[in-house]
Amino acid sequence: MTTIIQVRDLTKKYEEKIAVDHVSFDIAEGELFGFLGPNGAGKTTTIKMLTTLASVSEGTAMVAEHDVSKDPGAVRACIGVVPQQFIADDELKGIENVLLSAKLHHVSNEKARRRASELLQLVDLQSFAEKLVKTYSGGMKRRLQLAMGLIHEPLVLFLDEPSLGLDIQTRSKMWEYVRKLNTENGITVFMTTHYLEEADALCDRVAIVDSGVIKVSGPPDELKAKLGGDILSIRVTDGADLTNFLEGVQDVKEVMKLGLSSYRIKVPRVEKALPEIVDGVVERGLKISDISFTRPTLDQVFLQVTGRRVRNGEDESGATLEVPVLMEKVN
Amino acid sequence: MLSDTLALSGRSLRKWIRNPFSLIPIVIQSIVWLLLFGNSFNPGNSLPSSTGGSLGLLEHSFGGAPNYITYLTPGVIGMLALTGMTFLGVDFVMDRLNGYLDMLKTSPIPRSSIYFGGVLQNIVKAIVTSAITLVVALLIPNGLRLASSFGILDLLGIFVAIGILTAVFACLFTGISIAAKSTDSFFAVVNFLFFPVAFTSTALFPISFFPSWLEPIARANPISLASEAIRLLVVNGTLSVAQLSTFAEYIGGLCAYTIIFVVLGSLLARNALKAE
Numbered sequence: 030m031t032t033i034i035q036v037r038d039l040t041k042k043y044e045e046k047i048a049v050d051h052v053s054f055d056i057a058e059g060e061l062f063g064f065l066g067p068n069g070a071g072k073t074t075t076i077k078m079l080t081t082l083a084s085v086s087e088g089t090a091m092v093a094e095h096d097v098s099k100d101p102g103a104v105r106a107c108i109g110v111v112p113q114q115f116i117a118d119d120e121l122k123g124i125e126n127v128l129l130s131a132k133l134h135h136v137s138n139e140k141a142r143r144r145a146s147e148l149l150q151l152v153d154l155q156s157f158a159e160k161l162v163k164t165y166s167g168g169m170k171r172r173l174q175l176a177m178g179l180i181h182e183p184l185v186l187f188l189d190e191p192s193l194g195l196d197i198q199t200r201s202k203m204w205e206y207v208r209k210l211n212t213e214n215g216i217t218v219f220m221t222t223h224y225l226e227e228a229d230a231l232c233d234r235v236a237i238v239d240s241g242v243i244k245v246s247g248p249p250d251e252l253k254a255k256l257g258g259d260i261l262s263i264r265v266t267d268g269a270d271l272t273n274f275l276e277g278v279q280d281v282k283e284v285m286k287l288g289l290s291s292y293r294i295k296v297p298r299v300e301k302a303l304p305e306i307v308d309g310v311v312e313r314g315l316k317i318s319d320i321s322f323t324r325p326t327l328d329q330v331f332l333q334v335t336g337r338r339v340r341n342g343e344d345e346s347g348a349t350l351e352v353p354v355l356m357e358k359v360n
Numbered sequence: 361m362l363s364d365t366l367a368l369s370g371r372s373l374r375k376w377i378r379n380p381f382s383l384i385p386i387v388i389q390s391i392v393w394l395l396l397f398g399n400s401f402n403p404g405n406s407l408p409s410s411t412g413g414s415l416g417l418l419e420h421s422f423g424g425a426p427n428y429i430t431y432l433t434p435g436v437i438g439m440l441a442l443t444g445m446t447f448l449g450v451d452f453v454m455d456r457l458n459g460y461l462d463m464l465k466t467s468p469i470p471r472s473s474i475y476f477g478g479v480l481q482n483i484v485k486a487i488v489t490s491a492i493t494l495v496v497a498l499l500i501p502n503g504l505r506l507a508s509s510f511g512i513l514d515l516l517g518i519f520v521a522i523g524i525l526t527a528v529f530a531c532l533f534t535g536i537s538i539a540a541k542s543t544d545s546f547f548a549v550v551n552f553l554f555f556p557v558a559f560t561s562t563a564l565f566p567i568s569f570f571p572s573w574l575e576p577i578a579r580a581n582p583i584s585l586a587s588e589a590i591r592l593l594v595v596n597g598t599l600s601v602a603q604l605s606t607f608a609e610y611i612g613g614l615c616a617y618t619i620i621f622v623v624l625g626s627l628l629a630r631n632a633l634k635a636e
Binding site for chain 1: 368469
C-alpha cells in the first residue's frame with residue numbers, strides 16, 4: 030500500500046498555545062482514516078494544516094507526495110475539502126455551486142457537467158439540482174458540499190465533522206455515501222469527528238487525539254480488543270454450577286456468577302467461545318434461558334486513554350450516555 | 361488566473377442580478393440624489409431670475425451644462441461608485457465568516473484571483489449602476505439633457521470613466537474587505553470616507569464654489585476626475601481634439617490612482633489570504 034499522507038512531528042503553535050503537538054501518522058491510499066477527539070483537541074487545526082489553510086509551525090506533512098508548506102498549490106490540486114460549516118452559496122442553485130467548484134478546480138466544462146450529474150445522483154440531490162440552496166435542509170446542504178468537494182476527483186477527501194448537527198437518520202445516510210465513495214471509488218478519506226460511533230462504523234483506522242497529542246491509533250476493533258474484550262451474559266435453567274466448566278473454555282478470562290444461574294464471562298471474542306459454551310450447557314442437560322453480550326465501544330477506549338468522555342453535549346443518543354455505567358460494571 | 365477571476369466575479373454577479381433588492385436601491389438612490397439635490401440644492405435657484413441670464417451664468421459655472429441635473433448626473437454616477445463599496449464589504453466578510461473564503465483558499469486558484477474577482481465584479485456592477493442612473497436622469501422632468509452629438513462612443517467613454525473610478529475604490533476596498541474581520545469595521549471605514557471624499561469632489565458643485573485652499577484637493581479627487589470626464593461627454597457629445605486630451609488627462613489621473621490602490625489593496629489581500 031502506498032502512503033498518501035505522511036505526517037511527522039506536525040506542530041502548530043498559536044502564540045503561547047500549542048494546538049497540535051508533534052503529531053505523526055501515515056495514511057495509506059484508499060484508507061478511511063478517522064481523526065477523533067473532543068472539541069478543541071486539535072482536529073480542525075490538523076486538517077487546516079493538511080489542507081494548506083494553516084501554516085505549519087514545526088514538522089512536516091506530505092499529501093500525495095507534496096509538502097504542504099513548500100508546495101501548497103500542488104497539494105490543493107489533489108485534495109477535496111468538505112468543511113464543517115455550510116459553505117454552499119445560498120443564493121445559487123445546487124448545480125451552480127457544484128459547477129462553480131468545478132471551475133475553481135479547472136475541470137473542463139463538459140466533464141464538469143457529466144460528473145456533476147453523477148455526483149448529485151450519488152448524494153440523492155438530482156431532483157433538487159435546479160433549486161436554490163437556501164431552500165435546502167441542513168442534511169441536503171451537507172450532501173451538496175460532498176458533491177462540491179468531489180467534482181474534481183481528488184485523491185484525498187478531507188471531511189471535517191461530516192455529520193455535525195444532523196439528525197440520526199440523515200447522519201447514517203451520510204455515512205452510507207462516505208463508505209460508498211471509499212469502497213467503490215477507492216478514494217482516501219481523512220475525516221474528523223467527535224461522534225465516536227460514527228468513526229467506529231466507518232473508519233478503517235482511527236487516531237484519538239486530545240490536547241493536541243495523539244493518544245492512541247489503530248483499527249477500531251483492535252483498540253477495543255485491547256480493553257479486554259467482550260462481556261457475555263448467560264442465564265441457564267437451574268442445575269449444576271457451571272463456573273468451573275466456563276473457566277475452562279478456551280480464551281475465557283474471567284467468570285463471575287451472579288445469583289443462582291446467571292454468569293458474566295469476559296472473553297476477547299465472544300463468537301469464538303460461544304459454540305463451546307453452548308455445547309457444554311446442552312451436554313449438561315441444561316437450557317439457556319437468556320443470553321446477551323456487550324462489546325467495548327470506542328467511547329470506552331476514549332475514556333481509557335484520555336481519562337474523560339468526549340464532550341458531545343448535543344448528542345442525545347442513549348448509547349453513549351450508558352457508557353460510564355457500563356464501565357463500572359466492567360471494572 | 362483570468363478564468364478563475366471570471367468564475368468568481370460571475371458568482372457574485374449572478375447573485376446580484378437575481379436579487380431584486382440589489383437593483384432597486386440603486387434606482388432609489390439615483391432618484392433621491394438627482395431629485396433632492398437637483399431641485400432643492402440647485403444653485404441656479406438662488407440666482408435672481410430677473411437677471412434673465414441665470415442660464416448663461418449657470419452654463420458658465422457648470423461647464424456648459426444646460427441645467428443643473430445635467431451637471432449633477434455625472435457627479436451622482438461618481439458618488440454611487442463609492443457607495444457601491446458598501447456591498448463589497450458584506451460579500452467578503454460574509455464569505456470569511458461562513459467559511460466560503462476557506463473553501464476558495466483550499467482550491468487550486470491563485471490567491472490573486474480572489475482579489476481581482478472582487479474588483480472585477482464591482483466594476484461590472486458600477487457600469488450597470490451608472491447606466492441605471494443615466495436612464496433615471498433622462499426620465500425625470502427637466503432632467504439630463506445630452507448633447508445632440510452624443511453617441512454610442514460617448515456612452516462607452518462614460519463606462520470607461522466609471523469603470524476606472526470603480527477600480528480605484530474597489531482595488532482599495534476589496535483589500536480592506538478581505539482583511540476585515542467583521543462587517544462593522546468595514547461599514548465604519550466606508551462611512552468615514554464617504555462624506556469627506558464625496559464632498560471634496562466636484563460631484564455636486566463646480567470647482568469655483570470651493571474655497572481656494574480646498575481647490576487642489578477637489579481637483580485631484582478621483583470622483584472629480586471621473587465626474588469631469590463624464591461631464592465632458594454628456595455636455596459636448598463628440599469631443600474636439602482639445603477636449604479629448606482633457607478627457608485623457610482625467611482618465612490618466614484615475615489610472616494613476618488605480619495603480620497605487622491595486623498595490624495597496626493586493627498587499628492587504630495577500631496578507632489576509634495567506635495561511636494562518
